[in-house]
Amino acid sequence: MALRIIKKTLFVLCFVPFFAHAQYTDVINSNRPGRAVSAYAVGKNVVQAxxxxxxxxxxxxxxxxDSNIFGADFSIRYGLLFETLEINYEGTFINQNITFTDLGTDETRTDFSRNRLxxxxxxFDPFKNPENNKPNLYSWRANNVFQWKNLIPAVSLYAGATFNLGENPFYVGDPTVSPRVAVATQSRLSPRFVLxxxxxxxxxxxxxxxxxYAVSLSHAFRDPKWSVFIENQGFKSDRYSDILLRSGVxxxxxxxxxxxxxxxxxxxxxxxxxxxxxxxxxxxxxHKDKLVAIEDQKGGQNGKIRKNSAKKNRKKKDKKKKDKIDF
Incomplete structure (x- = not known):
């Protein structure tokens, strides 16, 4: 009965959204809380735990x-070679103590329930072009409400492997290595909501x-240090199928x-x-920002002047000097 009450309370609390950073910024870009993975990488040369x-x-x-489980989730992420690529090692190591009421016996299982690289x-990144991310200087509403174009997501592909080391009691009979593939999408519905x-x-x-599958909705408060989330995750397998709901801060x-x-x-x-x-x-x-060649810059990027402009300024100065000498 107590467990049902807790579940109902959790179900109500779960109707609160969560926040996630869209891409590399000066602030940490974490996949926590929850299990849904962002479409964006952490950024080149960023190491994250x-x-x-x-x-x-x-x-x-x-x-x-009945059983009680204690364990740890972990993920080590590294921005590899360039901004759009990330290598990720993630896992869950648990200790499960099971009591079989009918038999009056106990059993302990300890190993990885998740272990992959x-x-x-x-x-694809809809915000790669800066022109698509410019604010509307004439309308606060246009910058803060949902627009249909916001549904266009960033898309990333994942390829890796799941490892089953030794005699794992959670995955009896599985091979040591098996492939894993995934697709992750991310849409910024508004400045405060991310799907x-x-x-x-x-x-x-x-x-x-x-x-x-996993679907996660995020929300950042006016104080950007605080955020909340709701997440739905589902599994389909002959070994185990389930649907989970999470919410937190x-x-x-x-x-x-x-x-x-x-x-x-x-x-x-x-x-x-x-x-x-x-x-x-x-x-x-x-992480270090990539410097763009002056001739390839747009609108004085990196705070520098285009080559052509610099040449024109030098010509003007030379002409002024010549006019003074002639005078």
Whole structure:
């Protein structure tokens, strides 16, 4: 009964959106909280760690068992070679203590429930052209309300592998390495709302391939240090299928450090799941803006003058000097 009440409360709380940064900025761009992955990379030469401490309670009506899970989520991200490419190692390591009520026995399972490495590449960015991102100087409303063009998303592709090392009790019989592919999209609905969606196909070629999705809506408050989110995630596999709902809050302590907390639950009883996650994100920013050649700059980019303008100014000065000498 208590678990049902908590779930209903969580369901109400979940109707609150969440915030995510759209691309590399002076502020950390984290995939936390939640599991939906941004379409954008962290930025060239940026090293970023995202970690969460997990507690979960599971009750399985079909097996008449109860279990408590303690673990950690982690993600190490690095902007590789250029702005649109990122390498990402992510995983979840858990310890699950299971009590089988009918048998009166206990069992402990410890291993990775998620362990993968991959590359993400941004193939389309609707804001790549600065002209598409200019504010309307004559209308506050035009800059702050939803417009249909805002639905056009940035799109990235992911390719990697899931690793199953040793005798993993959560994935018995799976090979050591299996391919994983995914697509991530991101739309900035307004300056304060961002919509992210992911579709992934994991453990390809195994006896239990897994198709999953995640849809996340974000919102930043007027105080940009605070943000909230709602996320729906689903899995489809012969081994395990489920739908999860998450909601939580994040706080930005400084441009390189963010903390977050969220609750989540599913809506079935085999197993019934409810979990809480406390996390943080920290980056070491070695990113440097790319300098554009003067002749290729637009409108005095990098604060410099075009070559042609500089030549004209020199000619004017030379002419003035010549006129003074002639006089």
């Amino acid at each position: 995202e970690v969460g401490l997990v507690y979960e309670q599971q009750d399985n009506a079909s097996l008449n068992s 991959g590359l993400k590449y941004l193939i 992210i969606s992911n579709i992934a196909y994991d453990r390809i070629g195994t006896d239990f391939p897994e198709l999953s 994040a706080y930005l302590f400084n441009p390189n450090f963010q903390a977050d907390f969220h609750l989540g639950s599913n809506f079935k009883n085999s197993p019934s799941r409810i979990f809480a996650v406390l996390g943080f994100s920290y980056r070491m920013d070695f």
